[in-house]
Each structure stands twice: as C-alpha cells, then as structure tokens.
Amino acid sequence: MTATTIRLETAKRLTARQELELTRAAHARNAASRELRRRLAWLLNACDRYSETVALLAGAADLDFGEAMLRTNALLALETHEATREAIVSADCAFALADADRRRAAALADRGKAEMRLGDVRAERTLREALALDPHNKDACKRLAALCFSTREPGAALALAEALVAQGVGHSRVLAAQVLALARLGRIEEAREAEARERLQLVSRLSPPPGWASRQAFDAALAAELVAHPGLHLERYGSASHRTWRIDSTISHFAPLAQQLLARIATIAERHVATLAAAVDHAMIRVRPPELVLHSWCVITDEDGYETWHVHQHGWLSGVYYVATPPGIAEARDERGHIAFGLPEDLVGEEAARAFGSGLVRPEPGLMMLFPAHCYHRTYPHRASGRRICVAFDFRPA
Incomplete structure (x- = not known):
C-alpha cells in the first residue's frame, strides 16, 4: 500500500453563524429554492437551532433524502418523547427517499436510536438491518454495541465487533466496541492489546x-x-x-x-x-x-x-x-x-x-x-x- 497523505480541510471564510444569517436572508428572498432550504436546515442544525429546522421543513411535500435526515436529526436532538416518536416517522420517510443501501442504513440507524430511547424492543432488529445494508455505518455499530452493554451481553458486543472487523470494517466505533467488550468480559490484557494506545x-x-x-x-x-x-x-x-x-x-x-x-x-x-x-x-x-x-x-x-x-x-x-x-x-x-x-x-x-x-x-x-x-x-x-x-x-x- 502506498504512503498515506494528509491535507488540511479547506479554510472557511465565514463562521457557521455568519453563513446562517446570510443563508436565512437569501432563503427569505427565494423561499422556493430547495438548495437554499437544504443549506439553511444544515446550518440551523450546526448552530443547535433544532426547533427552527423542524419548523422550516414542516409540511414540505418535496423533501429529499438529505432534508429528511436533517429533520430526523433535529427531532432527535430535541430529546422529548413526542419529538422522538416523530423522528421515527421522519426516519421512515428518509428510508423511502433513499436511493442507495448506504443511505437506507443511515435512516435505519437513526430510527434505531429513536427506538432505543423509547425502549422499543425493535431497536436491535432495526440496527442489525442497518448493518446488513452497510457494515461500515458507525452510528448503527455504536448503538447496537451500546444496546448489548445495556442488556449485559458483552459477548454479543464482541461478536458484533469481530464480525464487522472480519468484513474489513475498521472505524473507531467498532474498534472501541471490541476493547469495551473484552474488558467487560474480564479479558483485560486482550483489551489493552486491542486498544494499543x-x-x-x-x-x-x-x-x-x-x-x-x-x-x-x-x-x-x-x-x-x-x-x-x-x-x-x-x-x-x-x-x-x-x-x-x-x-x-x-x-x-x-x-x-x-x-x-x-x-x-x-x-x-x-x-x-x-x-x-x-x-x-x-x-x-x-x-x-x-x-x-x-x-x-x-x-x-x-x-x-x-x-x-x-x-x-x-x-x-x-x-x-x-x-x-x-x-x-x-x-x-x-x-x-x-x-x-x-x-x-x-x-x-x-x-x-x-x-x-x-x-x-x-x-x-x-x-x-x-x-x-x-x-x-x-x-x-x-x-x-x-x-x-x-x-x-x-x-x-x-
């Protein structure tokens, strides 16, 4: 394998809040622009203005996948029972709009988060379906591992992590889950080896x-x-x-x-x-x-x-x-x-x-x-x- 190269991300000329105000003004002048609406929703979420995101996208009949996901994220961030239930509906909308398995998995990962919060027993199945569609989905991995730990099943968390690693997955969430599971099983030296800090x-x-x-x-x-x-x-x-x-x-x-x-x-x-x-x-x-x-x-x-x-x-x-x-x-x-x-x-x-x-x-x-x-x-x-x-x-x- 060739050497890894590193570059800095593109330097920003505006802060998120500055861009938010400019985009809000532009959207007010051209409310029919889906591109402006999508960017405004992203910026509102980036600035922790989740209620405004929900209001912006409420009732829109022409949402695309990205907007449905932004609405789902905003509803989850509100952390109320009602908003969490609405997030499930929004995640289902995103799933229906998705045009690739990677996107369908992302929608299911968010639905699984909402189900976990509500104590819905379907959460595990939802998250496993997400990983079947996209084994590299970090959120589904994180949430399914957390579910295993909450039900005192570290062996299941370890099996999950090892199965994903065997498929070539190596993101931080799966490696962290492996370390946690080994430690919780009392296999401390193996956990240290897996972390290898x-x-x-x-x-x-x-x-x-x-x-x-x-x-x-x-x-x-x-x-x-x-x-x-x-x-x-x-x-x-x-x-x-x-x-x-x-x-x-x-x-x-x-x-x-x-x-x-x-x-x-x-x-x-x-x-x-x-x-x-x-x-x-x-x-x-x-x-x-x-x-x-x-x-x-x-x-x-x-x-x-x-x-x-x-x-x-x-x-x-x-x-x-x-x-x-x-x-x-x-x-x-x-x-x-x-x-x-x-x-x-x-x-x-x-x-x-x-x-x-x-x-x-x-x-x-x-x-x-x-x-x-x-x-x-x-x-x-x-x-x-x-x-x-x-x-x-x-x-x-x-």
Whole structure:
C-alpha cells in the first residue's frame, strides 16, 4: 500500500453563524429554492437551532433524502418523547427517499436510536438491518454495541465487533466496541492489546515555527487569535464538552496562526503514520486510508470546564496541541486539568475500568499528542484561574 497523505480541510471564510444569517436572508428572498432550504436546515442544525429546522421543513411535500435526515436529526436532538416518536416517522420517510443501501442504513440507524430511547424492543432488529445494508455505518455499530452493554451481553458486543472487523470494517466505533467488550468480559490484557494506545500514539513537544523567536511567543499570539475568533461560542449539543468554549472550525481565514500550526502537525502525522505502517500490525493500521483530511476545532475551558469519556467517531487518528494552561497544572499531583485515557465505568463497570487502568497526561503549552481515534479519553476541570486552550484535531478518511 502506498504512503498515506494528509491535507488540511479547506479554510472557511465565514463562521457557521455568519453563513446562517446570510443563508436565512437569501432563503427569505427565494423561499422556493430547495438548495437554499437544504443549506439553511444544515446550518440551523450546526448552530443547535433544532426547533427552527423542524419548523422550516414542516409540511414540505418535496423533501429529499438529505432534508429528511436533517429533520430526523433535529427531532432527535430535541430529546422529548413526542419529538422522538416523530423522528421515527421522519426516519421512515428518509428510508423511502433513499436511493442507495448506504443511505437506507443511515435512516435505519437513526430510527434505531429513536427506538432505543423509547425502549422499543425493535431497536436491535432495526440496527442489525442497518448493518446488513452497510457494515461500515458507525452510528448503527455504536448503538447496537451500546444496546448489548445495556442488556449485559458483552459477548454479543464482541461478536458484533469481530464480525464487522472480519468484513474489513475498521472505524473507531467498532474498534472501541471490541476493547469495551473484552474488558467487560474480564479479558483485560486482550483489551489493552486491542486498544494499543501506547504503541500507536506520539507525544512530542513542538519547537517554535520558522520566524518565531520562541514557542512561548508563538503560543501567546495563537492564544490571542483563538480567543478573538468570531466563531467562539459556549458549548455544542452532542459533544462531550461541558461548560467549555468552542470554535467548531479552527481552519479558517480568521486563524492564520492555527493554520500554520496545523500544517506542521500534518507533516509530523504523515511521518508518524508511515512509521506505524512499517512497524505495527494492528486492525487500525490494516485499514489505513490512502488519504486523510485534517479537521480541527478549539476547546477553551475556564475553571469548571471538562469533557466526559468519548472517542472520536469521525477520525482515524486524533490529536491535540496545548496552547495555554493555567499556572501549576503541569506540576499538579492530582488529575486537575489533565487528560485521561482509559475506559468509561458506566459501560464496562468500575472493576474492569480499574483493572484496565488509566493513563494521565499532564498538559503544558507546546505539548502535542497524536492518538488512535478509538481510544476513550476524558478531561478534568482544572479548578484554577486562567484558561486551558487546546487545538484538537481529527485525521479523517478523505
């Protein structure tokens, strides 16, 4: 297999909220445009305005598959009993409009989510039908594995993961499900081997980019650029972040220093992937994509901000660069402000999570980490004055 190449995603000229207002105005002048309506619905969802998405698409007789899925996602995000029931109807509409098995599977995965939320016993069958149509569907895999864990059937979750891997599936959700199932079955060493974080990660302290006298000077300028970014907003529905400030797309014309940093990280990541491909035999490496696109976002936390256990569903490889940390965090003896790798207790149980172990990394400015997207991780509140600023990123299959 040829070497994997990495490129940055196209830099954005507008924030999602800026584009939303422009698209809203354009749609008001040309309400008959299906293209504008579809884009407006996507932007409303991207800006967490789910009720507006539902209202926009309500009663439309000419919805296409994409709009039906956007409406389904919006209804699910409202998290009410009535909206969840409506989401099933909307998912069925999307299924009927789908013109390919991949799309039919996506509609079934969302129907399965709604059925799980309502306690409907048909959820398992729905999700298995989705995976029969598209074994690579991440949402169906995630939800079916979660259903197995909730019914205390880790053996079924492991069988699911192994069957998908045997079909050439290697996304982060299936690899994470395999790790969780092995740990919950008490096969801790096998779970560690399946995760393989220490073999697959890279931890490095970056030197300053060309033209900068010191890394501290660059980080200070980058921090100022990020704090002033017009796309900075509080929290985001569906993310693992709590009480955090976020920039959803760091690669933008508002953040040239971030682009400079990420271009350098892309080069480092290319070399790291080449090294792994030559030296490591792992399910993740066996499905190594020929091309990856670097997508980045920024997370800024005050004293009480944190992230819950999660993996990066859309990434193959993930990472973080720490721009700023409050004084004393890097030297702290406890977990304050740190990132932890391990397993969520609510999925595997406290005993298995403790046996698997937790790896703490003390953040400090200039520290960069690359790690597999299937590795569960969380962060702790730093409980200090000042802010922790990090640039996070996924390397996604092109």
